[in-house]
Amino acid sequence: MIAEIIAAGSEMLTPHRQDTNSLFLTSELNSLGVTVAFKTIVGDNLDHLTGAASVALSRADIVIFSGGLGPTEDDLTREAAASALGLPLIRQPELLTQLAERFAKRSFVMTPNNAKQADILEGAEILPNVNGSAVGQFLATTRPGEPGTRRIVILLPGPPRELKPLFTDECRPRLANILPPSYIAKRVLRMALLPESQVDSRTAPIYKQYPDVETTILAHAGEIQLHFQAAAATLAEAQARVNELAGKIEHEMDEAVFSAQGESLEEVVLLMLGLRHLTLATAESCTGGLLAQRLTAIPGSSRYFLGGAVVYSDALKTTFADVPAELISTQGPVSEPVARSLAEGIRARTKASIGVAITGIAGPTPGAGPDAAKPIGLIYIGLADDRGTQVTELNLMGDRDRIRWWASQHALELIRKSLI
Amino acid sequence: MIAEIIAAGSEMLTPHRQDTNSLFLTSELNSLGVTVAFKTIVGDNLDHLTGAASVALSRADIVIFSGGLGPTEDDLTREAAASALGLPLIRQPELLTQLAERFAKRSFVMTPNNAKQADILEGAEILPNVNGSAVGQFLATTRPGEPGTRRIVILLPGPPRELKPLFTDECRPRLANILPPSYIAKRVLRMALLPESQVDSRTAPIYKQYPDVETTILAHAGEIQLHFQAAAATLAEAQARVNELAGKIEHEMDEAVFSAQGESLEEVVLLMLGLRHLTLATAESCTGGLLAQRLTAIPGSSRYFLGGAVVYSDALKTTFADVPAELISTQGPVSEPVARSLAEGIRARTKASIGVAITGIAGPTPGAGPDAAKPIGLIYIGLADDRGTQVTELNLMGDRDRIRWWASQHALELIRKSLI
Numbered sequence: 001m002i003a004e005i006i007a008a009g010s011e012m013l014t015p016h017r018q019d020t021n022s023l024f025l026t027s028e029l030n031s032l033g034v035t036v037a038f039k040t041i042v043g044d045n046l047d048h049l050t051g052a053a054s055v056a057l058s059r060a061d062i063v064i065f066s067g068g069l070g071p072t073e074d075d076l077t078r079e080a081a082a083s084a085l086g087l088p089l090i091r092q093p094e095l096l097t098q099l100a101e102r103f104a105k106r107s108f109v110m111t112p113n114n115a116k117q118a119d120i121l122e123g124a125e126i127l128p129n130v131n132g133s134a135v136g137q138f139l140a141t142t143r144p145g146e147p148g149t150r151r152i153v154i155l156l157p158g159p160p161r162e163l164k165p166l167f168t169d170e171c172r173p174r175l176a177n178i179l180p181p182s183y184i185a186k187r188v189l190r191m192a193l194l195p196e197s198q199v200d201s202r203t204a205p206i207y208k209q210y211p212d213v214e215t216t217i218l219a220h221a222g223e224i225q226l227h228f229q230a231a232a233a234t235l236a237e238a239q240a241r242v243n244e245l246a247g248k249i250e251h252e253m254d255e256a257v258f259s260a261q262g263e264s265l266e267e268v269v270l271l272m273l274g275l276r277h278l279t280l281a282t283a284e285s286c287t288g289g290l291l292a293q294r295l296t297a298i299p300g301s302s303r304y305f306l307g308g309a310v311v312y313s314d315a316l317k318t319t320f321a322d323v324p325a326e327l328i329s330t331q332g333p334v335s336e337p338v339a340r341s342l343a344e345g346i347r348a349r350t351k352a353s354i355g356v357a358i359t360g361i362a363g364p365t366p367g368a369g370p371d372a373a374k375p376i377g378l379i380y381i382g383l384a385d386d387r388g389t390q391v392t393e394l395n396l397m398g399d400r401d402r403i404r405w406w407a408s409q410h411a412l413e414l415i416r417k418s419l420i
Numbered sequence: 421m422i423a424e425i426i427a428a429g430s431e432m433l434t435p436h437r438q439d440t441n442s443l444f445l446t447s448e449l450n451s452l453g454v455t456v457a458f459k460t461i462v463g464d465n466l467d468h469l470t471g472a473a474s475v476a477l478s479r480a481d482i483v484i485f486s487g488g489l490g491p492t493e494d495d496l497t498r499e500a501a502a503s504a505l506g507l508p509l510i511r512q513p514e515l516l517t518q519l520a521e522r523f524a525k526r527s528f529v530m531t532p533n534n535a536k537q538a539d540i541l542e543g544a545e546i547l548p549n550v551n552g553s554a555v556g557q558f559l560a561t562t563r564p565g566e567p568g569t570r571r572i573v574i575l576l577p578g579p580p581r582e583l584k585p586l587f588t589d590e591c592r593p594r595l596a597n598i599l600p601p602s603y604i605a606k607r608v609l610r611m612a613l614l615p616e617s618q619v620d621s622r623t624a625p626i627y628k629q630y631p632d633v634e635t636t637i638l639a640h641a642g643e644i645q646l647h648f649q650a651a652a653a654t655l656a657e658a659q660a661r662v663n664e665l666a667g668k669i670e671h672e673m674d675e676a677v678f679s680a681q682g683e684s685l686e687e688v689v690l691l692m693l694g695l696r697h698l699t700l701a702t703a704e705s706c707t708g709g710l711l712a713q714r715l716t717a718i719p720g721s722s723r724y725f726l727g728g729a730v731v732y733s734d735a736l737k738t739t740f741a742d743v744p745a746e747l748i749s750t751q752g753p754v755s756e757p758v759a760r761s762l763a764e765g766i767r768a769r770t771k772a773s774i775g776v777a778i779t780g781i782a783g784p785t786p787g788a789g790p791d792a793a794k795p796i797g798l799i800y801i802g803l804a805d806d807r808g809t810q811v812t813e814l815n816l817m818g819d820r821d822r823i824r825w826w827a828s829q830h831a832l833e834l835i836r837k838s839l840i
Contacts, residue, residue: 016443018438040461041458048479288709289712292712292713292732296710297820297821306736307731308736312716312725313770320729350733350736
């Protein structure tokens with residue numbers, strides 16, 4: 001069975017808004033063993049929407065519409081689906097009553113245009129929507145002239161907080177009843193900083209031996225994810241295949257794998273600090289709080305992350321981390337000795353087990369004074385703990401945002417490796 | 421003229437990846453006076469792609485394909501477009517030579533599958549691609565049997581760094597030559613923190629008087645944007661209409677408008693600090709560096725933003741901002757007096773003109789000790805300058821990420837208002 005998702009709404013045909021419901025729906029459909037073969041985005045235009053519905057019905061077994069179920073003139077999904085299916089819309093008196101009650105409860109007047117929200121495709125089940133006024137619709141039928149061929153049409157409201165529970169609570173059980181049982185197991189391995197091509201060349205010889213496990217490599221923002229998915233006659237069997245492959249790849253990539261159960265790099269670092277009863281503090285120059293912000297985004301981080309300083313100006317490097325002013329003026333703030341002094345200074349000031357410092361040139365403006373000849377992308381990361389202080393020099397590529405992000409990513413990875 | 425964008429690639433039919441090229445293409449097409457009526461996302465399957473191409477050719481005047489132009493078996497856009505158009509693909513010897521040179525330059529062997537990148541739709545112009553091996557194609561023709569009806573088919577490679585310059589440099593001038601001239605003016609007004617419904621109810625009576633100006637309200641992450649766009653016979657006329665409406669709305673919303681030329685809230689705050697020769701420092705507890713990170717993301721921020729402290733633990737509030745330990749233990753770290761002391765302390769320590777402090781309960785875990793009875797979402801923002809110190813209390817809704825973001829947004833808006 002293949003599915004098509006039709007997202008209705010002119011706002012998704014502007015440069016400003018994108019359909020995101022389809023990502024959720026795709027994940028849900030995949031887990032039911034259904035492949036999404038087409039996604040169509042179409043505006044609030046009856047001809048266009050009816051045309052898109054006809055095309056979808058001709059090429060997919062399951063067609064899911066999102067959006068266009070509200071009360072306004074622009075809400076045309078019901079009409080388009082009915083026209084493409086050649087089915088009438090039947091106004092449901094009990095839905096009209098519910099709508100009237102909904103308005104009365106909020107002391108609003110129900111304007112006449114709302115009545116069309118009670119129009120249901122002939123033969124469709126009503127999917128009650130506790131989060132909004134537009135109900136969903138579920139129609140399980142067969143293709144015209146092909147009595148053995150399933151055709152499923154689903155209408156869902158566009159707001160994600162209405163669409164998601166309606167799919168999970170109402171559509172998923174109905175689809176699971178209709179579709180052949182599907183047992184799908186998943187696993188994700190996560191790695192930081194490695195080039196995608198290197199991960200692929202090391203892992204492809206392994207995952208190609210598992211043609212029954214679907215392997216996807218995703219690279220984004222200094223992280224590589226390997227997604228594994230397998231279907232089998234039982235869940236245990238599917239899980240065993242996925243685990244066997246993931247285990248072999250973990251063995252090959254070894255310490256590069258920071259997470260085998262889905263945790264983020266920040267979570268892993270905090271977890272490892274917790275296991276060793278250690279605390280961490282940061283002193284950030286070019287990343288300006290990005291590293292601290294990433295760590296504190298994790299709930300419960302306050303137990304192991306004490307805080308630190310954003311030492312953006314030279315003076316604050318002295319004020320908050322006791323870096324000698326002379327060291328800064330002679331070596332430049334972007335230098336190995338300053339990174340070392342910053343890491344040691346912030347560790348001493350905060351009494352943390354580990355002090356981490358980042359100083360560098362994020363661009364687009366070059367450094368000044370003693371840093372004038374240093375290239376954009378030059379970063380020093382200092383890490384001070386009870387074994388001493390190590391400074392790592394990096395030469396990062398890209399724009400300001402990318403350089404800052406990768407610097408914070410390298411810092412997290414250095415902390416993680418120091419804790420292994 | 422209406423356009424359809426077809427994004428080819430199975431990865432965009434997974435839950436992990438989304439087509440984003442279409443946002444860029446839509447913006448470009450809109451500025452040429454062309455409306456995008458359909459977007460289709462389809463996988464690397466010849467039948468599906470050919471079907472999608474046929475549907476698009478039947479309902480749109482301009483069809484743009486992105487992706488599927490590489491050398492692998494999965495790259496099928498050329499074949500699908502040719503089949504749907506009923507045109508042959510002609511292998512171009514000069515492109516073959518260029519491909520071979522490209523490989524030789526990199527000391528790679530050109531495998532035979534690469535040759536299909538030299539296949540061009542009969543009658544199409546070749547769009548040279550300096551950033552990759554796959555050239556674009558531009559075919560301006562007419563509908564079969566309708567000699568007066570324009571039909572334009574464009575094939576572009578999928579990677580954004582190849583697609584964007586190819587469209588801007590090669591397709592845009594060709595389309596501008598073919599399409600009737602279009603003069604479109606745009607303007608954006610940006611506001612922070614206000615509810616969308618309030619902005620709409622105050623501005624709708626104004627923008628509804630300008631039916632020739634397209635007004636769009638976008639709300640996202642504590643910011644409201646009003647986008648205006650108008651088309652007219654000359655650019656000056658279009659700009660005058662947009663400016664007249666934007667001016668009236670700016671007058672109505674007054675100081676709530678932080679940006680009338682598109683600058684971000686961070687940029688506006690830094691610009692205002694610069695105009696007044698003032699400096700800023702921050703002390704962050706629950707936002708953990710988010711405010712500093714947002715300010716330092718702006719190039720040149722180091723002239724007005726000195727840095728500050730991430731005072732996540734209670735002890736660091738004393739270490740870095742001289743908040744009396746007794747004040748914290750009696751009032752709780754999330755309290756009006758601690759926010760006041762933090763703002764004053766960070767200002768004194770850093771010698772900044774303005775000190776800003778954020779302390780609060782971001783959740784999901786509640787506060788402890790003297791903060792135990794305080795609700796999640798309670799935030800205090802202190803702002804200390806040469807006129808004294810003000811503390812603002814907020815009760816924010818949502819999850820940890822939302823509370824932290826909105827707290828940083830409120831802090832920026834408080835700084836901006838203090839500088840007006």
